[in-house]
Amino acid sequence: MYESLVNFVDYCNCITIVASRVNELRERRTLDDEGIRELLESDDESLAEELFRHAREVAVGQFGPVVWLRALIEWSNVCRNDCYYCGIRRSNRALPRYSLTRDEILSCCDQAWRLGLRTFVLQGGENPPAAEKLAETVAEMRASWPEAAISLSLGELPGETYALLRRSGANRYLLRHETAKPALYARLHPAGMRLENRLACLHHLRALGFKTGMGMMVGSPYQTTDDLIADIRLMEEFRPEMIGLGPFIPQHDTPFRDIPAGSASTTLRLYAILRLMLPQAWIPATTALATLRPDGRTAGILAGANVIMPNFTPASRRSAYALYEGKARPGAEAAETLNQLKQELDTIGYHV
Numbered sequence: 001m002y003e004s005l006v007n008f009v010d011y012c013n014c015i016t017i018v019a020s021r022v023n024e025l026r027e028r029r030t031l032d033d034e035g036i037r038e039l040l041e042s043d044d045e046s047l048a049e050e051l052f053r054h055a056r057e058v059a060v061g062q063f064g065p066v067v068w069l070r071a072l073i074e075w076s077n078v079c080r081n082d083c084y085y086c087g088i089r090r091s092n093r094a095l096p097r098y099s100l101t102r103d104e105i106l107s108c109c110d111q112a113w114r115l116g117l118r119t120f121v122l123q124g125g126e127n128p129p130a131a132e133k134l135a136e137t138v139a140e141m142r143a144s145w146p147e148a149a150i151s152l153s154l155g156e157l158p159g160e161t162y163a164l165l166r167r168s169g170a171n172r173y174l175l176r177h178e179t180a181k182p183a184l185y186a187r188l189h190p191a192g193m194r195l196e197n198r199l200a201c202l203h204h205l206r207a208l209g210f211k212t213g214m215g216m217m218v219g220s221p222y223q224t225t226d227d228l229i230a231d232i233r234l235m236e237e238f239r240p241e242m243i244g245l246g247p248f249i250p251q252h253d254t255p256f257r258d259i260p261a262g263s264a265s266t267t268l269r270l271y272a273i274l275r276l277m278l279p280q281a282w283i284p285a286t287t288a289l290a291t292l293r294p295d296g297r298t299a300g301i302l303a304g305a306n307v308i309m310p311n312f313t314p315a316s317r318r319s320a321y322a323l324y325e326g327k328a329r330p331g332a333e334a335a336e337t338l339n340q341l342k343q344e345l346d347t348i349g350y351h352v
């Protein structure tokens with residue numbers, strides 16, 4: 001009896017400590033490693049709820065109950081890299097490779113614009129010559145939609161290509177750092193790829209005037225809480241304008257096919273922690289989270305994310321952009337998907 005009372009008091013103390021961590025993080029916009037560890041690892045879901053509540057209060061305080069939409073156009077799955085986790089890695093011979101033509105890209109933009117989206121995100125495998133050529137299409141996008149934001153996610157490119165893309169009218173660039181720890185980076189990527197280069201690219205992009213995004217997968221193979229804390233510290237220091245992060249999900253044609261997917265709950269906690277640290281950041285509730293959990297998009301928004309990226313890639317190409325298992329859902333028409341999304345957001349009191 002006495003023992004269970006002591007356990008109960010310990011439990012209450014623990015909850016109080018973690019709850020005060022959330023307050024501290026919200027007030028000071030930072031927290032020590034131990035505090036972050038507790039927020040990431042606590043198995044008390046009511047505490048996670050408390051964390052999410054604070055994060056969404058901060059997001060709503062910054063932006064109102066608003067979700068920003070970005071039109072995702074997966075323009076090409078041709079990639080020179082061989083990242084062990086990624087379905088479009090070079091060594092995956094099972095995948096038909098494609099690149100959208102200029103006309104196809106412009107028609108995706110046109111469709112997105114008509115449906116009210118004002119940011120186009122061109123995402124593709126790392127392919128420097130193709131990226132250079134893409135600058136012409138970017139320039140046409142800029143000329144046709146002067147008010148649109150053009151965001152790129154094309155991997156590590158030569159400095160001149162970044163500069164060319166910037167001059168052509170692109171104004172945002174997302175390059176996930178993947179992990180802040182060189183040792184883990186080396187376990188996820190073949191020799192030749194280096195974290196150092198990736199970080200140099202991010203600095204270069206920012207110097208060119210791009211709004212810059214970084215991020216990582218949650219629960220990638222070998223990743224520990226310490227690694228996630230290092231990711232948080234790196235982003236706290238770099239202060240990216242955008243943060244792209246979602247759970248790792250295995251893909252059957254990669255070396256990591258048998259590794260279990262990352263945790264949706266940890267992903268949501270990271271959205272919340274990063275919202276409290278960087279109140280103004282654009283944080284998408286990612287497709288990977290929505291793949292793992294059907295209510296992933298609304299759960300992400302309720303944990304402090306503020307961006308959703310509906311997919312405008314032509315339906316016939318979607319299955320070939322197979323980064324991970326289950327990603328390519330048979331696509332409904334974009335307009336239909338968008339209406340459904342708006343209804344989902346309405347049920348949680350948000351609008352676009």
Ligand code: 5AD
Pocket residue numbers: 085086087176178216217246247248249250251288323324325
């Ligand atoms: N699971 C989740 N995300 C993945 N990515 C690549 N492969 C996977 C996977 N198996 C993410 C990486 C990369 C982006 C193209 O997609 O973080 O930066």
